[in-house]
Amino acid sequence: MITLTLKEQPRVPLEAEAISPDVMAKLRHDEIRAVPMFLGKRQRRLDDFFEVEGEASEDLEIRGDVGKVKWIGRGMTRGRIRVAGNAGMHLGAYMKGGTIDVSGNAADWVGGEMSGGLIRIGGNAGGQVGAAYRGSLTGMQGGTILIEGSAGLEVGMRMKRGIIAVKGSVRDFPGLQMKGGTIILGGAELRTGAWMIRGTILSLRPIPLLPTFAYNCNYNPSFLRLYAKHLQIQGFSIPHEEGDGAYLLYSGDAAVSQKGEILIWQPRASS
Amino acid sequence: MLRITGGRVYDPANGIHGEVKDVCISDGRIVAEVEGTGVRTIDASGMVVFPGGVDVHTHVAGAALNFARAMTPENQREAVKFIHSPELRAGIGGITPTTFATGYLYAGLGYTTVNEAAVPILSARHTHEELRDTPIVDKSCCVLMANNELVLDLLEEGETERAKQVVAWLIWAAKGYGVKAVNPGGVAAWKWGKDAKILSEPVEGYSKVTPAKIIASLAAIVNDLQLPHPLHIHCNNLGAPGNISTTLETMKLLEGYRAHMAHLQFHAYGGDGWNSLRSEAATLAEYFNAHPNLTADAGAILFGNSVTITADGPWQHLLYQLTGHKWGNLDVENETGCGIVPYVYKGSNLVNAVQWAVGLELLLLINDPWRIFLTTDHPNGACFWRYPEIIHLLMDVDFRRERVRKLPAKALKRIVLGDLDREYTLSEIAVITSAGPARALGLSRKGHLGPGADADVAIYNENPDRELMFRYPRYVLKGGQVVVEEGAIRKVVDGREFIVHPSFDENIEEYLRPLFEQYYTMSFDNYPVEMHRVEGADIRECG
Amino acid sequence: MNRADFIIYWGGNPADCHPRHFTKYTLTPKGKHVPMGRKGRTMVLVDVRETPSVRAADIFLQVRPGKDFEVITTLRALVKNQPVDQARVAETGLTLAQLQDLVGRMKNARFGVIFFGMGLSMTRGKHMNSAAVLALVAELNAFTKFVCMPMRGHGNVTGADVVMRWTTGFPFGVNLCRGYPRFNPGEFSTVDLLVRGDNDAALILGADPGATMPQPAIDHLARIPTIVLDPKVTRTSRLARVHITTAAMGISAPGTVYRMDEIPLPLRPILQSPYPTDEVVIRRIHEQVKAKPAWLPASFKKVPCA
Numbered sequence A: 001m002i003t004l005t006l007k008e009q010p011r012v013p014l015e016a017e018a019i020s021p022d023v024m025a026k027l028r029h030d031e032i033r034a035v036p037m038f039l040g041k042r043q044r045r046l047d048d049f050f051e052v053e054g055e056a057s058e059d060l061e062i063r064g065d066v067g068k069v070k071w072i073g074r075g076m077t078r079g080r081i082r083v084a085g086n087a088g089m090h091l092g093a094y095m096k097g098g099t100i101d102v103s104g105n106a107a108d109w110v111g112g113e114m115s116g117g118l119i120r121i122g123g124n125a126g127g128q129v130g131a132a133y134r135g136s137l138t139g140m141q142g143g144t145i146l147i148e149g150s151a152g153l154e155v156g157m158r159m160k161r162g163i164i165a166v167k168g169s170v171r172d173f174p175g176l177q178m179k180g181g182t183i184i185l186g187g188a189e190l191r192t193g194a195w196m197i198r199g200t201i202l203s204l205r206p207i208p209l210l211p212t213f214a215y216n217c218n219y220n221p222s223f224l225r226l227y228a229k230h231l232q233i234q235g236f237s238i239p240h241e242e243g244d245g246a247y248l249l250y251s252g253d254a255a256v257s258q259k260g261e262i263l264i265w266q267p268r269a270s271s
Numbered sequence B: 001m002l003r004i005t006g007g008r009v010y011d012p013a014n015g016i017h018g019e020v021k022d023v024c025i026s027d028g029r030i031v032a033e034v035e036g037t038g039v040r041t042i043d044a045s046g047m048v049v050f051p052g053g054v055d056v057h058t059h060v061a062g063a064a065l066n067f068a069r070a071m072t073p074e075n076q077r078e079a080v081k082f083i084h085s086p087e088l089r090a091g092i093g094g095i096t097p098t099t100f101a102t103g104y105l106y107a108g109l110g111y112t113t114v115n116e117a118a119v120p121i122l123s124a125r126h127t128h129e130e131l132r133d134t135p136i137v138d139k140s141c142c143v144l145m146a147n148n149e150l151v152l153d154l155l156e157e158g159e160t161e162r163a164k165q166v167v168a169w170l171i172w173a174a175k176g177y178g179v180k181a182v183n184p185g186g187v188a189a190w191k192w193g194k195d196a197k198i199l200s201e202p203v204e205g206y207s208k209v210t211p212a213k214i215i216a217s218l219a220a221i222v223n224d225l226q227l228p229h230p231l232h233i234h235c236n237n238l239g240a241p242g243n244i245s246t247t248l249e250t251m252k253l254l255e256g257y258r259a260h261m262a263h264l265q266f267h268a269y270g271g272d273g274w275n276s277l278r279s280e281a282a283t284l285a286e287y288f289n290a291h292p293n294l295t296a297d298a299g300a301i302l303f304g305n306s307v308t309i310t311a312d313g314p315w316q317h318l319l320y321q322l323t324g325h326k327w328g329n330l331d332v333e334n335e336t337g338c339g340i341v342p343y344v345y346k347g348s349n350l351v352n353a354v355q356w357a358v359g360l361e362l363l364l365l366i367n368d369p370w371r372i373f374l375t376t377d378h379p380n381g382a383c384f385w386r387y388p389e390i391i392h393l394l395m396d397v398d399f400r401r402e403r404v405r406k407l408p409a410k411a412l413k414r415i416v417l418g419d420l421d422r423e424y425t426l427s428e429i430a431v432i433t434s435a436g437p438a439r440a441l442g443l444s445r446k447g448h449l450g451p452g453a454d455a456d457v458a459i460y461n462e463n464p465d466r467e468l469m470f471r472y473p474r475y476v477l478k479g480g481q482v483v484v485e486e487g488a489i490r491k492v493v494d495g496r497e498f499i500v501h502p503s504f505d506e507n508i509e510e511y512l513r514p515l516f517e518q519y520y521t522m523s524f525d526n527y528p529v530e531m532h533r534v535e536g537a538d539i540r541e542c543g
Numbered sequence C: 001m002n003r004a005d006f007i008i009y010w011g012g013n014p015a016d017c018h019p020r021h022f023t024k025y026t027l028t029p030k031g032k033h034v035p036m037g038r039k040g041r042t043m044v045l046v047d048v049r050e051t052p053s054v055r056a057a058d059i060f061l062q063v064r065p066g067k068d069f070e071v072i073t074t075l076r077a078l079v080k081n082q083p084v085d086q087a088r089v090a091e092t093g094l095t096l097a098q099l100q101d102l103v104g105r106m107k108n109a110r111f112g113v114i115f116f117g118m119g120l121s122m123t124r125g126k127h128m129n130s131a132a133v134l135a136l137v138a139e140l141n142a143f144t145k146f147v148c149m150p151m152r153g154h155g156n157v158t159g160a161d162v163v164m165r166w167t168t169g170f171p172f173g174v175n176l177c178r179g180y181p182r183f184n185p186g187e188f189s190t191v192d193l194l195v196r197g198d199n200d201a202a203l204i205l206g207a208d209p210g211a212t213m214p215q216p217a218i219d220h221l222a223r224i225p226t227i228v229l230d231p232k233v234t235r236t237s238r239l240a241r242v243h244i245t246t247a248a249m250g251i252s253a254p255g256t257v258y259r260m261d262e263i264p265l266p267l268r269p270i271l272q273s274p275y276p277t278d279e280v281v282i283r284r285i286h287e288q289v290k291a292k293p294a295w296l297p298a299s300f301k302k303v304p305c306a
């Protein structure tokens, strides 16, 4: 295992895409210490900011508040990164495989355009979780993002495949221009599923809908059992028993398509 | 003073086809001989020496391209980056390069002169500002005229002489070099959501003006004004199946005039729908070969990403409906307009496969290289920095056949490319990339290496891999200065701009001024581009 | 406007903010193809409140604050004859009948135009509200000619946008720290940088963020070395470490201003100023910066990430 302990908070954001199992797996201790990072416009060394223990490993642990450290785990394909603290923007962006665990909060663009792997955030996440970068036609194309807390704007924007699950509530535009995949929400502010073409958004609490979504039926889809089982292992429970209630199925967004689905959980009245 | 020695020189304009000889340079020009001390020598043994490339039709600056940049951040993210250094400005290459990167990329390819082919007069000031920020290469502009209502209104009233005066005044106002006609009448009609598909039918909003009349009148006006570059025409019905008939009709209208046909590839299709689209390159080439009044550029496409940008709004809207992605449209008051659509040409797509073949077929079937030039209508068909791929296809018939075999089987029945044996020689490549376009543009100091020419020289390592050879010149000289060495920019020099000053009757301003007050949102006095905004202006008086 | 016979102003109050817009460009002039001038055009105003512009409008649609995106998305569906939920439409403050009427008028226009103001682009939904207008207009072109244009704020915002595009490839929100331009609004846009405290210096030119930005952004500007170039004393110049007085653009300094439709206009100075122009000051600063050693190491050639 390689342990990186933050020495002091950088004053401006530190760009550290080299903090990735793919980069570190074959490096000796002194090579890890010399890996380049970018503090604002200055090129610096990893050991300017971190105490380093260990070498040549796919298992990285980062200790300290790296909330201003960007691009951790960028494009990683294997191994594991654990962050004991907060993580900065673009955590696991373009990720293809492996696991990232953050105990605290994560900033914007968690798993931006990722195509595989697993990201777990113990606290809250910022906006654009699993989203497409500006101008790109496709966001997340595979993998799983699990968030214990809440998340910001445009969660899953233009995503095509994969799962995003947020226990808490998210801000506006979850599933914006979504093309496929599944988003599970503990609630949302406005404009859920705006301009979605395909894909499924599931909310465990009532949410406001755009006028361009039409009520279809009450529904307890069988695929949910699979999801529920899969997510239960990660500590996420999704109600799916007919005895407990049903999902109200809405389809849209009629501004662009009728093939997107929003499912809103309605517990059976207790009386 | 400089002497390039030991290289095989290709200077077809001066009848030199690969002889080993020295090229001498003094004060930025080619000279017969340099003597004395202080002569630097470049040893070009094992290399070939070309005149610097000249791009007759490209889109590198101005409102439309700049709009496309904003529309496609995803392309910029993937593009080649130019890292800031004491010598170089930061920039982005790719499909719609930033201005500084455009200069570096063209020079890096051995090109030293480019003609920006579509400049709206109203925003010409913007185009010149961008060209000033496009280093190394020399530049010229063709201004858009065939949908300008000031001109069209005069043609409607039969006032040909006054129309000529207005055209001359407009060219000077825009600080342009040539006149471009894009989809004559069609862009004006597009402002009503219409197009002009039939050359003999009146344009929407007019009773007498037809596309045919616009084409013939502008060709005559450009002729009368004695502009160095003839009318530069983008025919009606660009990209449409069966447009060969429109293209032939346009060329017939031009009999008796010199004219340059832009991006012919997009105008050489048969069939009556996308499913029956086929190449009519052979038909087009047969007519073209028999009519020496015409020159053309290929407008070839290559498979991959592009952004299509043209003043041809109707075509662009159609393309948007076909692709369903992003679409930008700009209308430029009473003058012109443009549409912008990101597009991916796919080898597996029947239509794209035919388009790919047509561009190469035209280059191979038009037998006089002095009349057909290498372009991709950058960035419409492909980016200019991909020209070496086309050179490879033209010079190597086996490589070309191998590529043809990869096309969808259905496409093979719609093209003739597989049957063509012709291989370009290095001399012919020097013609289609430099000597020919320079002559068509009327730039007497470009495109050759005779005494008096600008010392713009591209030196390539001789290499059987023609793509590699032309992609990374060993040296590039601009105005006698070594700007590129081993594929990297060594020195950044400023480029010049060629502009023409056609003679016109000053009284035409008295006619125009009230029209401006009435119909334009810009004051008459603000309209002409001030001379001080044009960097390194090289003015040619005409007529 | 020589053609438009149907004009929508959305989220703007041109009568107050862009007074010349009605009289010079859009509404009253007798256009080349709209010879009747005002009588030949229909004007629709969409806004959250009644403003002086309402008097100039033929139709006023009062939308509830923060519901613009809902309304435009509904219009996109109606343009394509898709069903919408009547009750949820009503929550926007407009009825389904009103929106159907608007769609009918839009489709029947000969040449339509939507001007959208900061009441749309700077309220909840922000860039998505602008994107919604663009999408609606693009789709309307399947039926008739329709265009749109943003009504920008004061100053030469459009000019900055245009020049950024040709020099960096991106209109705003650009970062050059890695030696080449990167774009990510939200990450690199000024207000977000300042609110997060991600920058350790600021050079401010032709703007007064101290008067318009949220308090945390202003606090950060006061904390870091801030340099302001401005002809006048402003809120920002007061909190800055350095204020360099410059000649006023267009009054005593020449230049170019880009109109909202990106048409460049020359500025010709009418007065002499004892102060240098912004350009002169920036050039002097740049000369000094250039004299310092290169900030990227010579070994820094490869681009590790986009």
Ligand SMILES: [Zn+2]
Pocket: B057, B058, B059, B117, B118, B262, B263, B310, B377, B380
């Ligand atoms: Zn072109």
